[in-house]
Amino acid sequence: MYEGVVQSLIDELGRLPGIGPKGAQRIAFHLIAADPADVRRLAATLVEMTQRVRFCSTCGNVAQEDECQICRDQRRDLSVICVVEEPKDVAAIEKIREFRGRYHVLGGVISPIDGIGPDDLRIRELMARLADGEVTEVILATDPNLEGEATATYLARMLKPLGLRVTRPASGLPVGGDLEYADEVTLGRAFEGRRLLDV
Amino acid sequence: MPARAPGEYPPPVHVTRLALTDFRSYASAELALEDGVSTLLGANGQGKTNLVEAVGYLATLGSHRVASDAPLVRYGAQCAIVRAQIAAPGRAALLELEINPGRPNRVQLNHSPVPRPREVLGVLRTVLFAPEDLALVKGEPDQRRRFLDDLLVATAPRYAGVRADYERVLRQRTALLKSLRGHPPARALARAGGRRADGRPDGAPAGGAADGAAADDPPASGAARTLEVWDEHLVRTGVELVAARLKLTAALRPLVGRCYAAVAGAESTITVGYRQSAGRAGSVAGAGPVPGQVPGEPAPDPAGLADGMREALARSRAEELDRGVCLVGPHRDDVDLRIGELPARGYASHGESWSMALALRLASYELLRSLGGDPVLLLDDVFAELDTGRRERLASLVAGAEQVLVTAAVSADVPPELDGARFEVAGGTVTRAG
Numbered sequence: 272m273y274e275g276v277v278q279s280l281i282d283e284l285g286r287l288p289g290i291g292p293k294g295a296q297r298i299a300f301h302l303i304a305a306d307p308a309d310v311r312r313l314a315a316t317l318v319e320m321t322q323r324v325r326f327c328s329t330c331g332n333v334a335q336e337d338e339c340q341i342c343r344d345q346r347r348d349l350s351v352i353c354v355v356e357e358p359k360d361v362a363a364i365e366k367i368r369e370f371r372g373r374y375h376v377l378g379g380v381i382s383p384i385d386g387i388g389p390d391d392l393r394i395r396e397l398m399a400r401l402a403d404g405e406v407t408e409v410i411l412a413t414d415p416n417l418e419g420e421a422t423a424t425y426l427a428r429m430l431k432p433l434g435l436r437v438t439r440p441a442s443g444l445p446v447g448g449d450l451e452y453a454d455e456v457t458l459g460r461a462f463e464g465r466r467l468l469d470v
Numbered sequence: 471m472p473a474r475a476p477g478e479y480p481p482p483v484h485v486t487r488l489a490l491t492d493f494r495s496y497a498s499a500e501l502a503l504e505d506g507v508s509t510l511l512g513a514n515g516q517g518k519t520n521l522v523e524a525v526g527y528l529a530t531l532g533s534h535r536v537a538s539d540a541p542l543v544r545y546g547a548q549c550a551i552v553r554a555q556i557a558a559p560g561r562a563a564l565l566e567l568e569i570n571p572g573r574p575n576r577v578q579l580n581h582s583p584v585p586r587p588r589e590v591l592g593v594l595r596t597v598l599f600a601p602e603d604l605a606l607v608k609g610e611p612d613q614r615r616r617f618l619d620d621l622l623v624a625t626a627p628r629y630a631g632v633r634a635d636y637e638r639v640l641r642q643r644t645a646l647l648k649s650l651r652g653h654p655p656a657r658a659l660a661r662a663g664g665r666r667a668d669g670r671p672d673g674a675p676a677g678g679a680a681d682g683a684a685a686d687d688p689p690a691s692g693a694a695r696t697l698e699v700w701d702e703h704l705v706r707t708g709v710e711l712v713a714a715r716l717k718l719t720a721a722l723r724p725l726v727g728r729c730y731a732a733v734a735g736a737e738s739t740i741t742v743g744y745r746q747s748a749g750r751a752g753s754v755a756g757a758g759p760v761p762g763q764v765p766g767e768p769a770p771d772p773a774g775l776a777d778g779m780r781e782a783l784a785r786s787r788a789e790e791l792d793r794g795v796c797l798v799g800p801h802r803d804d805v806d807l808r809i810g811e812l813p814a815r816g817y818a819s820h821g822e823s824w825s826m827a828l829a830l831r832l833a834s835y836e837l838l839r840s841l842g843g844d845p846v847l848l849l850d851d852v853f854a855e856l857d858t859g860r861r862e863r864l865a866s867l868v869a870g871a872e873q874v875l876v877t878a879a880v881s882a883d884v885p886p887e888l889d890g891a892r893f894e895v896a897g898g899t900v901t902r903a904g
Binding site: 381382383384386388389390394417418420421424425428454455456 | 586589628631635638639641642643645646649692693695696698699700702703
């Protein structure tokens with residue numbers, strides 16, 4: 272235990288995801304030794320974040336205005352929506368620079384253990400976006416784990432009557448990896464989803 | 471990347487060195503072992519079983535004595551470390567395991583970290599005999615399910631993943647059922663009986679505005695509507711587990727009969743069946759009275775199993791919603807053991823129960839051998855539980871194994887057939903005694 276504010280700082284940092292007690296201590300002492308101007312800038316950014324960050328009224332992504340940059344971008348393909356769990360998934364898919372459609376952030380996945388059902392996710396908003404018929408394809412890009420699959424199955428069932436094209440990204444072998452190191456589940460999925468080689 | 475894949479470890483395999491740090495009563499201990507029989511002798515409470523438990527943990531990533539890892543770590547220590555040098559023909563493997571209660575364990579194989587501990591399942595395979603085995607016959611069904619599943623993982627490590635997936639689906643579905651308990655929408659869903667292939671409760675008006683978005687489907691809340699999704703996942707993972715258990719039971723059946731005769735010293739009609747909670751009114755697969763050979767056992771058909779499970783779910787819907795528990799699936803199944811016409815549980819004598827328990831373990835050993843080489847046999851304090859006849863017959867059955875580790879309080883308990891290296895265990899130290 273450290274005295275007063277030092278211990279409070281360590282406790283606060285330790286509450287952040289991915290930071291254990293040792294890491295919290297290291298960051299705390301780094302901040303104590305750092306230039307006070309740097310630390311103040313960090314603190315100001317944190318405060319500014321709490322005041323300015325909002326969620327896009329359309330897709331649920333983090334935004335600084337009523338709509339996020341992607342939803343405001345007129346060059347985006349309005350016929351495709353990619354459904355993801357979290358804003359960070361939007362950032363991951365944006366990195367491909369291939370996907371030109373728009374997103375819909377659910378804000379989580381269906382997980383009864385955590386008390387999260389479909390009503391706690393932004394599914395109603397998704398259905399509202401699909402109402403005008405402009406969207407023709409929905410890509411369900413939730414994580415390929417149990418809860419992500421369950422959420423995708425649930426959404427697929429809800430979307431079926433709308434007659435849209437509903438797709439899910441392929442699961443399979445990592446590019447540049449070795450077949451022998453893939454785990455059985457991944458390998459099994461990759462075999463299930465094998466494609467005809469057209470040469 | 472670490473080398474892995476169980477197939478890469480051609481048996482027979484044995485442990486040549488075992489080292490413990492902060493494991494159970496041991497601050498540190500190390501012993502060199504050889505193939506053949508090694509006997510660990512010591513009074514009660516000196517730590518013999520802890521050594522065997524450590525070897526078993528390396529093979530199964532679980533203890534045969536406790537469900538949680540906390541008791542495995544020496545009081546006051548943060549984590550326990552078990553290291554074993556494993557010899558197989560032409561190669562050696564160093565398996566190191568750090569047991570962290572409440573956090574994921576860490577595993578290294580030949581000094582390379584393994585991303586997920588379960589990837590080392592299969593490097594070392596063991597069959598453990600312990601006084602607790604009597605519960606396989608006399609205990610609750612969960613003991614027998616665990617026996618089957620542990621053996622399944624030993625025969626094909628990929629089932630560790632299937633088992634974990636099923637348990638996760640089960641927890642999610644149970645949580646959902648609990649949350650729906652007693653809600654009025656649940657009643658409506660119960661009437662629908664899970665037969666909502668068209669996404670609409672029976673009797674709901676076809677067409678209409680509720681079609682499509684379905685968000686205004688009147689009776690069921692969103693949470694209730696996800697039940698069907700979890701049903702499907704329960705069926706998918708459950709069927710995989712049940713199919714594997716049925717196959718395993720069929721493979722064990724003749725072996726158990728043979729081993730029972732060998733250990734009991736008498737012929738009896740032994741039946742090993744698998745009782746499915748999803749089956750038609752308690753049907754038992756392969757419960758035919760023919761000893762050792764059930765004719766024409768059909769291979770489990772996944773589609774048929776899935777249909778059976780869906781039907782059972784539909785039948786149990788109302789009760790599941792009422793009680794808030796998951797009533798269908800492999801977590802409710804049982805292994806049906808019979809000696810003659812009578813179920814072993816409740817009817818078998820103490821001696822017969824022991825013969826059955828030993829037969830199940832010996833059959834596991836035979837099965838693993840037939841699938842590629844001897845597993846290491848761990849005999850934890852079992853001889854003291856047995857009469858002279860069973861003791862001698864068991865000893866002669868295991869004496870030829872690649873490696874046998876025996877624990878006993880006094881050397882008089884160990885049959886002379888199991889002669890080999892001896893270690894004295896006292897006060898948390900292990901010394902070679904010839």
